[in-house]
Amino acid sequence: MADAPVAEPDRDDRDLREVVATRHIIVCTGSGGVGKTTTAATLALAAARAGRRTIVVTIDPARRLAQSMGLEQLDNTPRPVAGVEGLDAMMLDMKRTFDEVIDRHADDPARAQRIKSNRFYQQLSDTLAGTQEYMAMEKLFDLHSTGHYDCIVVDTPPTRNALDFLDAPRRLTDFLDGRFLKMFLSTGVSAGRAVGRVAAFGTSLFMKAAGRITGAGVLDDLGEFFQSFEGMYEGFKHRAQAVYRLLSSGDTAFVVVATADPGALREARYFVQRLAKDGMPMAGLVVNRVAEPISDDLQALVAATEDERGAWAEGDDQQRAVAGLLALARRQADVRARQQRAIRNGLHGLDVGVRLEVPLMASDVHDLDGLRAIAAHLVAA
Ligand SMILES: Nc1ncnc2c1ncn2[C@@H]1O[C@H](COP(=O)(O)OP(=O)(O)OP(=O)(O)O)[C@@H](O)[C@H]1O
Numbered sequence: 001m002a003d004a005p006v007a008e009p010d011r012d013d014r015d016l017r018e019v020v021a022t023r024h025i026i027v028c029t030g031s032g033g034v035g036k037t038t039t040a041a042t043l044a045l046a047a048a049r050a051g052r053r054t055i056v057v058t059i060d061p062a063r064r065l066a067q068s069m070g071l072e073q074l075d076n077t078p079r080p081v082a083g084v085e086g087l088d089a090m091m092l093d094m095k096r097t098f099d100e101v102i103d104r105h106a107d108d109p110a111r112a113q114r115i116k117s118n119r120f121y122q123q124l125s126d127t128l129a130g131t132q133e134y135m136a137m138e139k140l141f142d143l144h145s146t147g148h149y150d151c152i153v154v155d156t157p158p159t160r161n162a163l164d165f166l167d168a169p170r171r172l173t174d175f176l177d178g179r180f181l182k183m184f185l186s187t188g189v190s191a192g193r194a195v196g197r198v199a200a201f202g203t204s205l206f207m208k209a210a211g212r213i214t215g216a217g218v219l220d221d222l223g224e225f226f227q228s229f230e231g232m233y234e235g236f237k238h239r240a241q242a243v244y245r246l247l248s249s250g251d252t253a254f255v256v257v258a259t260a261d262p263g264a265l266r267e268a269r270y271f272v273q274r275l276a277k278d279g280m281p282m283a284g285l286v287v288n289r290v291a292e293p294i295s296d297d298l299q300a301l302v303a304a305t306e307d308e309r310g311a312w313a314e315g316d317d318q319q320r321a322v323a324g325l326l327a328l329a330r331r332q333a334d335v336r337a338r339q340q341r342a343i344r345n346g347l348h349g350l351d352v353g354v355r356l357e358v359p360l361m362a363s364d365v366h367d368l369d370g371l372r373a374i375a376a377h378l379v380a381a
C-alpha cells in the first residue's frame, strides 16, 4: 500500500522577494552540502534583477557554477557576472583575507611583515576553528564599508558546527589576546609539556597549528607570534564587535538552508534557535532538494492499479513500461510523504520567518539558467 497522503505542513505564501529587494546584507547558512552556495547565488541574481547593485561572496563554489559566473580563481576580486546587469561575484580567499586583516590592524608594515612571515601564523590561518567564518565576516564588513553595493549576499563555509559562525570573532580575539601565551610561557621547561598544558585548556586546534611546526625554534616562533600581536587585540575586538552589530542590524537577513533529511533539519533547527538567542534577524528557511508531489490524477491511478501492477510487470513491453512508470510515481510519492513528515517534525513550533521549499532539480545547478529555475521558488518569477 502506498502511504496514505499526509497533511502538508502549513504553507506560507510569502517568499524572499521582499528580502532581496530591501536588505543590505543576506547571509546564507546551514550545514554541509545542503545548497548554501546555490541559494546565495540565486538570491544575489534576484537582487540584481530587482535593480540593486549586488555582489555575491562565494566560498568554494562547484567549479562549473564558478565558471558560469565568470569566476576563475580565488582572488578576493569582485568580477562582473556576464549577462546579469548589476551583479558581481567573488570567490573568497581565506589566506589573503587573513593577511589583509593583519595589514589593517598592524600599525606599521614591518610588524605586519613580521607576523605574516611567522611560521606559526602561516599554520594558524587554516587550522584555527572558525577562521573561515571569521574571514567571511571580515570580507563582508569590508564590502559593506566600500559603499559600492546595495546588496551583499554571503555564502558561508561548510561547518559541522553551526555555532562556529557566530562564535568565530570572539574565539579569535580570545585566542589572540595573549592569554594562551601566558599559559604557555608559565609552563616553561620543554615545548612538549608546554603545548600539553595549552591543549589541556581545550584548544585542540591550536595544537594542530603548533604540531605542524616542528624542529628548532618552535618556541621562538610562538613567542614572537604573540609578541607581534601585542597591542593589536583592541583593534580586533572593535572590528569583531562592529561586524556583530552589522549582522544583528535590521538591514541584515539570515537565510538558513536545509534539506528534508532529519539530520539537516535538526541542525537547521538548532541554528535558527541560536540566531534567535543572539538577536540575529532571521528572514527565512529554505528546505532544498525536496521531492515534488505527483499529480492528483497520477496519485489516483497509482492507488487504483495497485493490484494489476504485479501482472503488468510480467506482461508485454507496453504493460511493463506502464508498470515501471507507476512504480516510479509511487516511489516519489512515498519519498515526498516521508520528507514532509520529517519537515513537519523537524520544524515543529519553530519561528523561521518565511519558509520555502525548493524541488530537487533533474540535474545539478551549475549555470545561470539553473539559478533562474531555483529563483522561481525563492522569489516568485
Ligand atoms: N534544488 C536542487 N536540485 C538539484 N541539485 C541541487 C539543488 N540545489 C543544489 N544542488 C546541487 O547540490 C550540490 C551542493 O549544492 P551547494 O554547493 O550549493 O551546497 P553547499 O551547501 O554550498 O555545499 P558546501 O557545504 O559543500 O559548501 C551542487 O552540486 C548543486 O548543484
Ligand SMILES: [Mg+2]
Pocket (backbone or CB within 6 Å): 036, 037, 038, 059, 060, 061, 155, 156, 158
Ligand atoms: Mg558551498
